[in-house]
Amino acid sequence: MATVSPKRASRIYDVLGRTYDLAERFEGRAKERGLDLLEVQPGHRVLEVGPGTGRVLQHLAGVVGSEGLAVGIDLSPVMARLSRDRAGVPVVVGDARALPFADRSFDRIFCSYVLDLIAPAEFPTVLSEFFRVLRPGGVLVNVSLTEGTTGPSRAFVAAWKALYRVSPTLCAGCRPIRLRDAAGAAGFDPVTAETIVEWAVPSEIVTATRPNRREA
Numbered sequence: 001m002a003t004v005s006p007k008r009a010s011r012i013y014d015v016l017g018r019t020y021d022l023a024e025r026f027e028g029r030a031k032e033r034g035l036d037l038l039e040v041q042p043g044h045r046v047l048e049v050g051p052g053t054g055r056v057l058q059h060l061a062g063v064v065g066s067e068g069l070a071v072g073i074d075l076s077p078v079m080a081r082l083s084r085d086r087a088g089v090p091v092v093v094g095d096a097r098a099l100p101f102a103d104r105s106f107d108r109i110f111c112s113y114v115l116d117l118i119a120p121a122e123f124p125t126v127l128s129e130f131f132r133v134l135r136p137g138g139v140l141v142n143v144s145l146t147e148g149t150t151g152p153s154r155a156f157v158a159a160w161k162a163l164y165r166v167s168p169t170l171c172a173g174c175r176p177i178r179l180r181d182a183a184g185a186a187g188f189d190p191v192t193a194e195t196i197v198e199w200a201v202p203s204e205i206v207t208a209t210r211p212n213r214r215e216a
């Protein structure tokens with residue numbers, strides 16, 4: 001399934017802007033579960049990739065507190081501004097495929113509904129960037145639209161894929177993926193995955209740790 005180009009993705013999310021908050025109805029529980037699994041602590045250095053309107057980044061900034069660091073990176077200049085304003089922390093305009101951060105900069109990375117805009121052939125590039133900027137022992141939580149696991153969610157995904165074939169833009173560039181195996185192949189260990197269905201929309205939550213033994 002063809003994916004949208006970075007330029008196209010940026011334009012889609014520039015236009016969507018704050019209206020993307022409406023998706024919370026279908027994605028909120030999966031993100032909450034992802035945040036539980038991330039186990040962010042006061043003082044942590046946390047990166048959110050693709051913070052969108054900044055709801056999660058605002059939460060992360062509150063948890064890490066003044067002793068920690070929360071930063072974001074978003075492809076869309078409009079989303080970068082919205083999340084910066086909402087969370088009150090730095091958000092740079094940039095691409096998950098080439099993170100402008102030093103090796104081992106972060107204790108935690110959170111990324112929701114971004115990898116499902118990116119071609120599977122590029123997952124190794126993105127995941128190796130996540131791996132590089134995490135400290136050994138650091139944790140990535142990624143949440144994405146995924147394949148259905150129940151009757152209603154399978155029906156939803158079938159309809160969504162049909163719409164995507166007609167117009168990826170109408171689907172905001174998003175289509176179902178599974179990331180667990182790619183995270184393992186990128187060197188994360190352990191890697192766990194679970195699926196949450198909310199209003200028939202299935203989301204995969206992958207928790208992946210950069211092992212202490214692989215010090216690059």
Ligand SMILES: C[S@@+](CC[C@H](N)C(=O)[O-])C[C@H]1O[C@@H](n2cnc3c(N)ncnc32)[C@H](O)[C@@H]1O
Binds near residue numbers: 031074094096112
């Ligand atoms: C579907 S929205 C999700 C926003 C937010 N994470 C959430 O769950 O509410 C995707 C966001 O990722 C950004 N994005 C898309 N591709 C990206 C990339 N390659 N690198 C960084 N951000 C990207 C978009 O601009 C948009 O803000």
